[in-house]
Amino acid sequence: MSYRQTTALKKIRSLKNRIKVIQGGSSAGKTIAILILLIDRCIKEPGLEVSVVSESIPHLRRGALRDFLKIMKETGRYIGQNYNKTLLRYEFSNGSYMEFFSADVEEKLRGGRRQVLYINECNSIQYESYLQLAIRTSNEIYLDYNPSTKFWVNSEVIGQKDTDFIVLTYRDNEGLPDDVISMLESNRERAKTSSYWENWCKVYLDGETGNIEGTIFSDYEIIDTIPEDARLLGWGIDFGFSHDPAAVIGLYKYNDDIIADEVIYRTGLINSELASLMKQYDVSGEVFADSAEPKSIQELRRFGFQIKAVEKGRDSVNYGIQILQQKHILVTRRSNNLLDELSKYSWKKNRDGGYEKTPVDSNNHAIDGLRYVAMMKLGARKENRGVPQVGFIKR
Ligand SMILES: Nc1ncnc2c1ncn2[C@@H]1O[C@H](COP(=O)(O)OP(=O)(O)OP(=O)(O)O)[C@@H](O)[C@H]1O
Ligand SMILES: [Mg+2]
Numbered sequence: 001m002s003y004r005q006t007t008a009l010k011k012i013r014s015l016k017n018r019i020k021v022i023q024g025g026s027s028a029g030k031t032i033a034i035l036i037l038l039i040d041r042c043i044k045e046p047g048l049e050v051s052v053v054s055e056s057i058p059h060l061r062r063g064a065l066r067d068f069l070k071i072m073k074e075t076g077r078y079i080g081q082n083y084n085k086t087l088l089r090y091e092f093s094n095g096s097y098m099e100f101f102s103a104d105v106e107e108k109l110r111g112g113r114r115q116v117l118y119i120n121e122c123n124s125i126q127y128e129s130y131l132q133l134a135i136r137t138s139n140e141i142y143l144d145y146n147p148s149t150k151f152w153v154n155s156e157v158i159g160q161k162d163t164d165f166i167v168l169t170y171r172d173n174e175g176l177p178d179d180v181i182s183m184l185e186s187n188r189e190r191a192k193t194s195s196y197w198e199n200w201c202k203v204y205l206d207g208e209t210g211n212i213e214g215t216i217f218s219d220y221e222i223i224d225t226i227p228e229d230a231r232l233l234g235w236g237i238d239f240g241f242s243h244d245p246a247a248v249i250g251l252y253k254y255n256d257d258i259i260a261d262e263v264i265y266r267t268g269l270i271n272s273e274l275a276s277l278m279k280q281y282d283v284s285g286e287v288f289a290d291s292a293e294p295k296s297i298q299e300l301r302r303f304g305f306q307i308k309a310v311e312k313g314r315d316s317v318n319y320g321i322q323i324l325q326q327k328h329i330l331v332t333r334r335s336n337n338l339l340d341e342l343s344k345y346s347w348k349k350n351r352d353g354g355y356e357k358t359p360v361d362s363n364n365h366a367i368d369g370l371r372y373v374a375m376m377k378l379g380a381r382k383e384n385r386g387v388p389q390v391g392f393i394k395r
Helices: 007-013 030-044 057-062 064-074 106-110 127-135 152-157 178-191 195-205 271-280 294-302 316-325 336-344 365-378
Strands: 019-024 049-054 089-091 097-102 116-120 141-145 163-168 220-223 231-238 246-254 257-266 286-290 306-310 329-332 347-349 355-359
Touching: 007 019, 007 030, 007 163, 019 030, 019 152, 030 049, 030 064, 030 097, 030 116, 030 141, 049 057, 049 064, 057 064, 057 097, 064 097, 106 127, 116 127, 127 152, 141 152, 178 195, 195 336, 231 365, 246 271, 246 336, 246 365, 257 271, 257 336, 257 365, 271 294, 286 294, 286 365, 294 306, 306 365, 316 355, 316 365, 329 336, 336 365
Parallel strands: 019 141, 019 163, 049 097, 049 116, 116 141, 220 329, 231 286, 257 329, 286 306
Antiparallel strands: 089 097, 231 246, 246 257, 347 355
16 A cells, blocks of 8 residues: 545645644544654654554554554655564654553653644543643644544634644545445445434544434444354343334343344234244343233243343333443444434433433333343342433443
8 A cells, every 4th residue: 555645634734733633534534644744744853752642552553553553664664673562662763753652541641741742533532631641742732533422622622722623534535445435435325214324424424523412322333243152141122013113122241242133123013923023033031021011921921932021110211221321332233223222312401401310201112122131131230329321432
């Protein structure tokens, strides 16, 4: 691969203020362009000190650090002995250096000083960490991120003096291979029928701030298939018929994460039809359902399912939400309705614009199924009292 002048590179190079906020969609060429500019400056200005920071070392290794080493090697600049693999620091022949460290190490935040700082995917680090780094940076600061939701950059940085702000998208990146462009573009089709994908396209294609504010769940990601070593915990059913759909969700444990897999989401099913669909999808083992429908539970039992009724105690909805919020949820790609609900399910808004600790009672059929099984298989009632948290971003 060879590197070229992309529009992204030109736009970033033209920024003149001390703080350069570079918001953008996926594959806009932000990271590569910033690294190219930083390498260029290190070579031209002897003794320049540059820090590249992100949320963790693994994140650097698969992102900015990997890209940096690749650029150095592919442009014929890399000298093995100049790179200290332990310190993650590359020293140029003129005394300039670029060091890579993570924002989760306190001494690093308060320790060194530098002329230039680049925080990659800065929405994953705390504002306080940013401040510590920024006050020890004498010249420029580069910040890049995908705008999945508003965060401290919006409230504290953009619009302040000495600050540039640009938005880039994949259209600013002429270096992007065609197959990646078609892969990205194919999601526009999905956005026509799914608000999850609509929001996804807004953030990752168009580089605009997503609207997941107030949503209850934000710590989830899509996976293609259920890995073989995932362990089935059970199934959750939310009954429905004419207006609301019946939803059946499988819950799996996978390392520290959970996997949710929607198998049924349909209106108009009588219980015998629901049972035969459940057999078709190999629903077996423990199945948890809403205790408010004893008749349906009894009927499904006659079809041979091991259905357990989930008691709806006081504040059980918030309790179930809390259990799920403590987990990183992997959602199978085929779970269209569950994904749609996850992107919409929100806390009630009160008159002054804040959020109440009560969810809006809609977009919760697949989520209720998921909640029933999560409460029964992951819950530890005694330890989990307290108020629910408003959805937060964790990566
Ligand atoms: N200057 C360039 N010359 C050639 N190819 C480039 C250049 N910049 C980016 N690319 C190509 O585009 C891909 C995406 O670029 P990059 O990783 O910089 O995007 P990004 O905006 O940081 O995306 P993300 O938000 O996903 O981190 C690179 O992996 C590379 O293949
Ligand atoms: Mg990037």
